[in-house]
Amino acid sequence: MKMLMIHAWNGREKAYRGRFSNLLSYPSLTLATIYSLIPDGVFSSVDVVDENAQRVVYDGEKYDLVLISFDTSSSLTAYEHCREFKNRGSYVVCGGYHATALPEEVREHCDTVISGPAEISIPLFIEDFRNGNPEKFYKNPEICAAEYKTPARDKITLKKKLKIPALIANRGCNNACKYCSMGTMWRSNPRPVEDVVRELIELDSRMVIFYDPNFFGNREYAISLMKALIPLKIRWASNATADFGYDQELMKLAFASGCRAVLIGLESMNTKSLTLAAKRFHTAENYKEIVQNIHANKMMVNGCFVLGFDHDTEEELLSLPKQVDDLGLDLCRFAILTPYPGTKFFEEYQKNGRIISTDWSRYNQHYTVYKPTHMTPERLDEIYRKVWKEAFSWRRVFRRTFKSSWWKRHYVFMIFGANIGFKFLGLSKRKMN
Numbered sequence: 001m002k003m004l005m006i007h008a009w010n011g012r013e014k015a016y017r018g019r020f021s022n023l024l025s026y027p028s029l030t031l032a033t034i035y036s037l038i039p040d041g042v043f044s045s046v047d048v049v050d051e052n053a054q055r056v057v058y059d060g061e062k063y064d065l066v067l068i069s070f071d072t073s074s075s076l077t078a079y080e081h082c083r084e085f086k087n088r089g090s091y092v093v094c095g096g097y098h099a100t101a102l103p104e105e106v107r108e109h110c111d112t113v114i115s116g117p118a119e120i121s122i123p124l125f126i127e128d129f130r131n132g133n134p135e136k137f138y139k140n141p142e143i144c145a146a147e148y149k150t151p152a153r154d155k156i157t158l159k160k161k162l163k164i165p166a167l168i169a170n171r172g173c174n175n176a177c178k179y180c181s182m183g184t185m186w187r188s189n190p191r192p193v194e195d196v197v198r199e200l201i202e203l204d205s206r207m208v209i210f211y212d213p214n215f216f217g218n219r220e221y222a223i224s225l226m227k228a229l230i231p232l233k234i235r236w237a238s239n240a241t242a243d244f245g246y247d248q249e250l251m252k253l254a255f256a257s258g259c260r261a262v263l264i265g266l267e268s269m270n271t272k273s274l275t276l277a278a279k280r281f282h283t284a285e286n287y288k289e290i291v292q293n294i295h296a297n298k299m300m301v302n303g304c305f306v307l308g309f310d311h312d313t314e315e316e317l318l319s320l321p322k323q324v325d326d327l328g329l330d331l332c333r334f335a336i337l338t339p340y341p342g343t344k345f346f347e348e349y350q351k352n353g354r355i356i357s358t359d360w361s362r363y364n365q366h367y368t369v370y371k372p373t374h375m376t377p378e379r380l381d382e383i384y385r386k387v388w389k390e391a392f393s394w395r396r397v398f399r400r401t402f403k404s405s406w407w408k409r410h411y412v413f414m415i416f417g418a419n420i421g422f423k424f425l426g427l428s429k430r431k432m433n
Contacts, residue, residue, distance in 0.1 A: 338365045
């Protein structure tokens with residue numbers, strides 16, 4: 001039997017495939033992780049296509065089984081793949097965020113739906129498929145982190161990706177932000193520290209990225225892991241929440257263990273908006289002090305903002321580029337509030353009749369798909385593009401780069417490269433229909 005695995009990619013996201021892709025597109029672990037779960041001896045060949053950098057070909061090989069993973073914004077593309085491969089006689093399986101949030105919808109387009117983590121479900125499904133009795137739905141969320149497989153990174157392409165390896169210590173996050181889809185898919189479940197260290201040694205890289213949604217969320221675990229990282233003498237970056245900037249012990253240990261940058265979802269400069277979104281840290285007036293504290297501990301800060309909360313006004317949103325300047329961020333990025341299926345916001349907005357589009361391809365954080373409170377959807381789209389353009393003007397790109405505390409070190413090239421990558425990503429988005 002022959003198998004094809006696809007990580008589907010929204011056709012509207014072609015900006016990631018441009019000349020600056022390798023400045024901001026991180027290597028995905030999705031296909032590498034799934035590949036590691038395939039039992040030996042079942043398939044004569046397993047082909048892998050990451051649609052971010054590769055093309056799906058329908059009339060090439062004849063596949064007995066096609067497995068497609070996708071998020072909400074890529075679901076329509078994935079459904080097209082389902083139709084084409086089913087018409088060619090393949091058995092099609094779907095998984096990922098959208099399949100976890102809306103399994104019944106996804107089942108209309110494929111033969112089997114796998115919801116949630118794949119570690120138990122994939123081997124079970126393949127055994128059932130091999131025996132000729134696959135089920136229509138699989139969902140096995142209770143996974144022991146000690147049983148996670150090492151991703152088969154050698155099976156995936158690094159074309160148009162940053163050449164910095166990634167790994168995960170804890171997939172989940174204990175926070176419950178109302179706009180976040182993370183809880184739909186994962187639970188906080190830290191891997192044994194020794195397993196993470198073993199994987200880092202095998203990677204043999206001086207720099208890595210942790211994909212953990214909140215690296216410091218489980219404080220005791222983070223401390224244990226960082227102490228184990230110190231002898232490895234690596235440099236690393238990950239996500240954090242704003243309260244990280246008030247924890248001197250964590251910041252000092254983070255730097256000592258090699259952390260040189262954190263991405264923080266600041267989300268809004270409006271405290272009421274942060275409270276509405278159920279952000280655990282919701283005091284926006286303290287952001288500048290937080291950034292200064294992190295800088296004082298010799299780490300860079302990438303601040304992310306979401307536009308379109310119910311308390312956001314046009315004036316506040318249009319001031320974001322200046323707010324970024326005042327905060328002293330090394331990098332910034334912006335997104336339009338997107339109520340993904342499975343989130344509390346989607347449930348609330350749908351109940352109140354505020355969802356104006358279920359064209360899932362527009363659920364990519366670059367289009368308004370609901371009714372904002374203080375402006376029209378079209379105006380929020382316009383403000384988003386204007387904010388991105390002004391925040392990544394050449395003047396501001398150079399200012400962020402050469403005002404950074406790292407500009408005299410070789411990290412300056414990373415700061416400049418990332419700013420350039422996001423600058424042209426923004427330009428591409430504004431040209432999309």
